[in-house]
Structure formats: structure tokens, C-alpha cells
Amino acid sequence: MDERKKGTRRRGEILEEAILHAAWEELSETGYTDMTMKSVATRAGTNKAVLYRRWDNKTELAIAAIHKYLPKITNDIPNTGSLRSDLCAYLHARVEPLRIIGVQTIRGLIMEPVVWRSIISSMPQIIERRSESKLTAAMAAILKNAELRGEISLEKLTPRIISLPLDLLQYELITKLEPVSDEVIEEIVDNIFIPLVHVQAGIIK
Structure with missing residues (x-):
């Protein structure tokens, strides 16, 4: 739902979190090729201009979402016995x-x-x-x-x-x-x- 319809205006980290979460969902459901700045903006309930103020293109946005939501690789050493x-x-x-x-x-x-x-x-x-x-x-x-x-x-x-x-x-x-x-x-x-x-x-x- 668009922010204007909700009567609220998100800013700062709250808005960025919503956008990154929307981008991650787009990547998970449609993949990078079909993901667009418009589709992410729509899912996040905002507009493309807000996205472009933070990321120059969808590549930067996708990488930011991956960095935030992809489970971190641990460097734990397995010791299973073999x-x-x-x-x-x-x-x-x-x-x-x-x-x-x-x-x-x-x-x-x-x-x-x-x-x-x-x-x-x-x-x-x-x-x-x-x-x-x-x-x-x-x-x-x-x-x-x-x-x-x-x-x-x-x-x-x-x-x-x-x-x-x-x-x-x-x-x-x-x-x-x-x-x-x-x-x-x-x-x-x-x-x-x-x-x-x-x-x-x-x-x-």
C-alpha cells in the first residue's frame, strides 16, 4: 500500500528497511532479471524516486538487499570425526x-x-x-x-x-x-x- 494512502510518511532507517526487504522479496520470488525499481517501490509502498535517492540502479539495490538478508557464512571448523x-x-x-x-x-x-x-x-x-x-x-x-x-x-x-x-x-x-x-x-x-x-x-x- 502507498504511503500516501496510509496517511503516514516513513523516513530514514525505517523506510530503507522496508525497501531492502521488498527488494529481497523480489529477488526471492521473481529473480534479479525480472526485478525492477518500480516493482520494488510498489512492494515497499513508496515510489521510484525514493529508491533512486539511495541507490543509483537496481544492481546496487540488489547487492544491498543481499548483504542485509543473506545468511552470513560462518567460518566454523567442522570436526565430525572424519x-x-x-x-x-x-x-x-x-x-x-x-x-x-x-x-x-x-x-x-x-x-x-x-x-x-x-x-x-x-x-x-x-x-x-x-x-x-x-x-x-x-x-x-x-x-x-x-x-x-x-x-x-x-x-x-x-x-x-x-x-x-x-x-x-x-x-x-x-x-x-x-x-x-x-x-x-x-x-x-x-x-x-x-x-x-x-x-x-x-x-x-
């Missing part, structure tokens, strides 16, 4: 938010020039900080737990090997532009990473 289960749990946690966003919205946002420029410009910083990455540190912690349980040896595992599951996950996301399936995660763990770790440690399976 390396395989720990790896699967950790990789699943990385991609779950993307499943919530949905394929259509992911692809729509990626095709926006402003999003691509942001991704490209951030790549050098991502590479430079690789050794300090929380994700890489989490992988090392998962492998350390496995070593303490007597499953593997870390002695011959290089940083490149340790980060391999995350690299493969990232490759899948970039090339397919969709959330990684459970089957792909299990293939990364069962057919690529764990066999490689065993070979490096001289373990024959």
Missing part, C-alpha cells in the same frame, strides 16, 4: 548462501558490468592475501584435525594442495555461474582431493 565428512560439511557451507540467492539472480548479477569490474579489480588483492586467507586457514585446520586422528600426514602437503578444494569450488562457481551441487562437492572430495592427499603421504587406498 576428514571426508569435515571437508564435505565445510564446502557445503560455502555454497549454501548461493543456493538461497538462486541461479537466475547469480547469473543476472554476474552479467552486470559493475559487478564484473568489481570482481576483476579484486582479483590481485585476493591472490596477494591467499596465504592469509581465512578459508585457507580453515582448510589447514581441518587437515590438522585429520592428522591428529591419524588419518593423514601434513608433512608433504603444500599450500597449493591444501587450498585445492576451494580452488575447484571457485572454478565451478565461475565457469557454471550457479551453486555447486552436492554431487560435485563429493566428487571434489572423494575423487580428487582425498586420493591426492593419500598419494602425497604414501598411503595406498
Whole structure:
């Protein structure tokens, strides 16, 4: 319902909250491609001019809504009792938010020039900080737990090997532009990473 019909006028954080919530609902129900500033304004009970005073375009609005409402990824270290289960749990946690966003919205946002420029410009910083990455540190912690349980040896595992599951996950996301399936995660763990770790440690399976 429009604010004028309601006889009230929302301002500041209350209005912004209503707009972001409307944008999130639009993304969830119709996807990024079909979302418009007008549809968000209508759902929020306001007008397009109010939206444009805060966000230059629907890309900025969509990203703001995703930042606000998408469940945050935790970097908790699984310790289930087996390396395989720990790896699967950790990789699943990385991609779950993307499943919530949905394929259509992911692809729509990626095709926006402003999003691509942001991704490209951030790549050098991502590479430079690789050794300090929380994700890489989490992988090392998962492998350390496995070593303490007597499953593997870390002695011959290089940083490149340790980060391999995350690299493969990232490759899948970039090339397919969709959330990684459970089957792909299990293939990364069962057919690529764990066999490689065993070979490096001289373990024959």
C-alpha cells in the first residue's frame, strides 16, 4: 500500500528497511532479471524516486538487499570425526548462501558490468592475501584435525594442495555461474582431493 494512502510518511532507517526487504522479496520470488525499481517501490509502498535517492540502479539495490538478508557464512571448523565428512560439511557451507540467492539472480548479477569490474579489480588483492586467507586457514585446520586422528600426514602437503578444494569450488562457481551441487562437492572430495592427499603421504587406498 502507498504511503500516501496510509496517511503516514516513513523516513530514514525505517523506510530503507522496508525497501531492502521488498527488494529481497523480489529477488526471492521473481529473480534479479525480472526485478525492477518500480516493482520494488510498489512492494515497499513508496515510489521510484525514493529508491533512486539511495541507490543509483537496481544492481546496487540488489547487492544491498543481499548483504542485509543473506545468511552470513560462518567460518566454523567442522570436526565430525572424519576428514571426508569435515571437508564435505565445510564446502557445503560455502555454497549454501548461493543456493538461497538462486541461479537466475547469480547469473543476472554476474552479467552486470559493475559487478564484473568489481570482481576483476579484486582479483590481485585476493591472490596477494591467499596465504592469509581465512578459508585457507580453515582448510589447514581441518587437515590438522585429520592428522591428529591419524588419518593423514601434513608433512608433504603444500599450500597449493591444501587450498585445492576451494580452488575447484571457485572454478565451478565461475565457469557454471550457479551453486555447486552436492554431487560435485563429493566428487571434489572423494575423487580428487582425498586420493591426492593419500598419494602425497604414501598411503595406498
